[in-house]
Each structure stands twice: as C-alpha cells, then as structure tokens.
Amino acid sequence: MSAPAPSVTLSPAAPVPEPLGTPGTGVLVTGGGSGIGRATAVALAEVGRPVAVWDIDAAGAAATVARCRELGVVAHAAVVDVADSAGIPGAMAAAADDLGSLGGFVHAAGVPGAAEVDDLDDAVWDDTLNVNLRAAAIICRHLLDPFRAAGPGSSVVLISSIEGFFGSSVLTAYCASKGGVLGVMRSLAQRFATEGFRVNAVCPGAVATPMLEPAFALPGFREQIEERTPLRRIATPDEIARPVRFLLSAEASFITGAHLTVDGGMTAVTAI
Numbered sequence: 202m203s204a205p206a207p208s209v210t211l212s213p214a215a216p217v218p219e220p221l222g223t224p225g226t227g228v229l230v231t232g233g234g235s236g237i238g239r240a241t242a243v244a245l246a247e248v249g250r251p252v253a254v255w256d257i258d259a260a261g262a263a264a265t266v267a268r269c270r271e272l273g274v275v276a277h278a279a280v281v282d283v284a285d286s287a288g289i290p291g292a293m294a295a296a297a298d299d300l301g302s303l304g305g306f307v308h309a310a311g312v313p314g315a316a317e318v319d320d321l322d323d324a325v326w327d328d329t330l331n332v333n334l335r336a337a338a339i340i341c342r343h344l345l346d347p348f349r350a351a352g353p354g355s356s357v358v359l360i361s362s363i364e365g366f367f368g369s370s371v372l373t374a375y376c377a378s379k380g381g382v383l384g385v386m387r388s389l390a391q392r393f394a395t396e397g398f399r400v401n402a403v404c405p406g407a408v409a410t411p412m413l414e415p416a417f418a419l420p421g422f423r424e425q426i427e428e429r430t431p432l433r434r435i436a437t438p439d440e441i442a443r444p445v446r447f448l449l450s451a452e453a454s455f456i457t458g459a460h461l462t463v464d465g466g467m468t469a470v471t472a473i
C-alpha cells in the first residue's frame with residue numbers, strides 16, 4: 202500500500218490576467234490611415250476589438266479598415282479632419298453607432314510641423330498645435346458619454362513623443378505640441394478617473410513611418426539615430442502599437458496618468 206500523499210496547503214490561485222482584448226468595446230483611432238495609427242488599429246483587431254479609423258487620407262483609412270475586417274472585427278472608416286472641432290461630435294456618434302460601443306480612444310493623428318523658430322509662422326504653429334494637441338483634448342471632451350455607455354474599463358492613449366521631454370531646434374511647434382499632450386493627459390487622467398476611466402500617453406522614439414521619411418532621406422540621419430539608441434535600430438510601428446494596446450486593456454487596469462517611453466533606450470542614456 203502506498204503512503205498517503207502529503208497534504209499540501211496551496212495559496213489561493215493568483216488571478217488570471219485579463220487578456221489584451223478586454224474590454225471588448227470599440228476603439229477610435231485617429232491617424233489610423235498610416236504608420237502608428239494603422240498598426241494600432243490592426244493590433245486591436247487582432248485581439249477582437251472593433252475599430253473606427255479617422256484620417257484625412259481616405260484611401261489609407263479604407264486600407265486599414267479592410268485589413269481589420271479580414272481579422273474578423275467590425276471596422277469603420279471615416280474621413281475626418283481632427284482639426285475641425287465642429288465635425289467631431291457627429292463623426293463620433295457615427296463611429297459609436299457602427300461599432301456598437303466606444304470604450305477606447307487613441308490619438309495618433311499628427312503632423313511634424315518642421316520649422317526652426319526663424320521660419321515659424323502662424324500657419325505652421327496653428328496646424329501643428331491644432332492637430333497634435335487641441336484635437337486630443339477636444340475629442341476627449343466628447344468621449345465621456347460614449348465611455349459611460351460602454352461601461353467600466355474605458356480608456357484613452359494619446360501619442361506624444363520623446364520630443365515631449367527634449368528639445369529639437371527644427372521642431373519648435375512639434376515639441377510644444379508633444380509636451381502639451383503630456384499636460385492634457387495628466388489633466389484628463391484626474392477628470393476621467395472620477396468616472397473610472399483611464400488616460401495615458403505613449404512617447405515613441407524614432408519609428409519607421411511615412412512621417413520620418415524626409416528625415417531618413419538626409420545623409421547619416423538613420424545611422425546617427427541607430428548609434429544613439431541602445432537597441433541600435435529604429436522601431437517598427439507594431440512596436441509602438443503593442444504597448445498602446447496593452448495600455449488600453451484590462452491588464453493595465455491600475456495605470457493612469459502615466460507616460461510610457463518606447464524608444465529603444467535612447468532617452469535613458471543620452472539627450473536627443
């Protein structure tokens with residue numbers, strides 16, 4: 202006869218982390234027709250979240266939505282200029298209707314507004330600040346009702362940049378806009394928390410998207426960035442999209458008012 206098995210006292214099982222697709226509510230992605238916005242929409246579709254893509258580039262938005270539908274989710278494309286505040290409420294209602302719920306928002310629409318202060322004019326300043334910064338706040342202003350309807354777990358991720366912390370002489374308006382995004386994020390985090398919603402930001406370093414193509418065309422630019430990045434390379438858009446998806450998910454349920462730097466270590470070791 203075999204000896205009785207020793208009795209073992211097990212500690213209670215650790216809670217199983219929520220999957221990246223929870224909550225399963227719809228997510229609005231601005232700038233979803235290209236680059237980081239497109240990669241984010243597709244990453245969300247991969248885990249089953251319906252997505253609405255806003256962009257001024259109709260063909261880009263349509264291509265993203267086609268890919269998301271191939272992945273089996275409901276997807277909605279709309280040509281929306283995020284700098285046109287008056288158009289936001291109607292476009293948001295259409296997106297929420299099509300998706301069935303709206304419980305997530307990613308502001309990835311952006312323009313570089315490249316100009317040293319010597320060449321800075323009102324048009325560059327206004328365009329850069331309106332698209333990168335003002336739209337983030339104005340869209341969030343209209344999100345509270347759909348978030349309440351979508352229920353617990355709703356959250357926002359604003360795309361800032363490492364230029365939110367560091368200066369670059371050729372990006373005066375851009376640096377202002379990206380620093381401003383961090384301020385808006387912190388302010389909204391406090392307001393949205395009163396309703397149980399979260400607001401965070403992601404600060405990418407250099408990412409291989411159309412926005413950076415003019416810079417990559419400059420001799421030595423790519424090599425200089427790679428040399429100053431401990432991981433010795435430029436990020437792919439997917440490498441930004443996956444952290445964004447995490448912050449939108451229930452796995453990040455106690456993270457709010459935070460910025461996540463995704464730069465291959467660049468700003469940990471050097472000023473840009």
Ligand SMILES: NC(=O)c1ccc[n+]([C@@H]2O[C@H](COP(=O)([O-])OP(=O)(O)OC[C@H]3O[C@@H](n4cnc5c(N)ncnc54)[C@H](O)[C@@H]3O)[C@@H](O)[C@H]2O)c1
Nearest residue numbers: 232235236237256257282283310311362405407408410412
């Ligand atoms: N690429 C990088 O190295 C990098 C680094 C840090 C932060 N970012 C930020 O990431 C975000 C996404 O940039 P990306 O690199 O994917 O660039 P991208 O040019 O590939 O995509 C930007 C998208 O925004 C859209 N857009 C521009 N103005 C708009 C408007 N008024 N209304 C609606 N859509 C508009 C464009 O049509 C485009 O599809 C931006 O906020 C950018 O500042 C990019």
